[in-house]
Amino acid sequence: MDRRVKQQIAFILEADKLKNVIRRNYLTDGSRRENSAEHTWHTILMAMLMFEYAENKQDLNLLHIIKMISIHDLVEIEAGDTFIFDEEANKNKFDRENQAAKKIFTKLPYDQGKEYYDVWLEFEKEETADAIFAASVDKIMPVLLNTYSKGTSWREAGITSARVFETLKVIEKGPQKIKELLADLVTLSQEKGNLT
Amino acid sequence: MDRRVKQQIAFILEADKLKNVIRRNYLTDGSRRENSAEHTWHTILMAMLMFEYAENKQDLNLLHIIKMISIHDLVEIEAGDTFIFDEEANKNKFDRENQAAKKIFTKLPYDQGKEYYDVWLEFEKEETADAIFAASVDKIMPVLLNTYSKGTSWREAGITSARVFETLKVIEKGPQKIKELLADLVTLSQEKGNLT
Secondary structure: OOHHHHHHHHHHHHHHHHHHOEEEEEOOOOOOEEEHHHHHHHHHHHHHHHHHHOOOHHHOOHHHHHHHHHHOOOOHHHHOOOOOOOHHHHHOHHHHHHHHHHHHHOOOOHHHHHHHHHHHHHHHHOOOHHHHHHHHHHHHHHHHHHHOOOOHHHHHHOOOHHHHHHHOHHHHHOOHHHHHHHHHHHHHHHHHOOOO | OOHHHHHHHHHHHHHHHHHHOEEEEEOOOOOOEEEHHHHHHHHHHHHHHHHHHOOOHHHOOHHHHHHHHHHHOOOHHHHOOOOOOOHHHHHOHHHHHHHHHHHHHOOOOHHHHHHHHHHHHHHHHOOOHHHHHHHHHHHHHHHHHHHOOOOHHHHHHOOOHHHHHHHOHHHHHOOHHHHHHHHHHHHHHHHHOOOO
16 A cells, blocks of 8 residues: 555545534434434535526536535544534634644645645635535535424524524525525424424 | 425435444444445545546546445435345345335436436446446445454454455456555455454
């Protein structure tokens, strides 16, 4: 195994730990909380399905979006999952995750590590068209799971619909269809009592 | 929510069940067996990393490869995971999974369901350049996890190195670098006693 492959294997073995990073929300069957690795896969699938609704396809690169989603949560191996509605923990989230990103992507060969770090940073900033699309899909996923389950992670934290719209406001900049989906899911969740 | 979005949501909620399909192999920390959703994510990450080693890049489409990987295990929601070294269970694997594929992809809008069924079938046949690349990466993943852990799923079933090479022979048609990686991992596993 040459040095480059060894570095790539070290990275992929480190990434294995994302399967043990536990998020707040539950699977739809309520059996357990979701981990960040399976969340990432589910988000990739949703991005593929929802891509047809992007109004600005000429500015988007689906492969780049999927790359972004694939690696966006790796920082949680070091920094842990930060519950999106935990305002206190979100204050220093970027700094904690930026440190973590530098640590994990440094395991890769230099060029690949730099590429992935830049892709991670692009996702975090939510400025480019690709990042806005990726973030919209990422943010809709726990709403979907919370709506079609008992919404336990929302109930535990007493989340209101106003806070959902406020916290997930990147979705306003994403595809109209995802924005409408969010509104529909929030209404459904209110009807079920998952959101107050 | 219009009919098309409703169908897409029904599909994505069905896909959530892949997080509860348990594979034979363990995570590298040995804490538990891996599920098929997190395996799929890990495989996508590996495909992105290994793409640089493909000798036939002009014949490959990485986005298509990732689509293929993203959906390749969804059939297990219906058909269950089939241990690759279980010869008896592998005899009717294709028929069981083909039925499952028809059932799950039918949840999608017709055009999208047909596209995904075709992509699934392409992966299964291992004939196109994209499918051979995708299958090579998919097949190397449990070898990687078995090598860098106690190799419990191999030990339980008394797997030999000869059977690994025989069963994963699609890797011979993939990138030379993945072929070499397989040989290196098998040697390492023999040294550790994970393979006999």
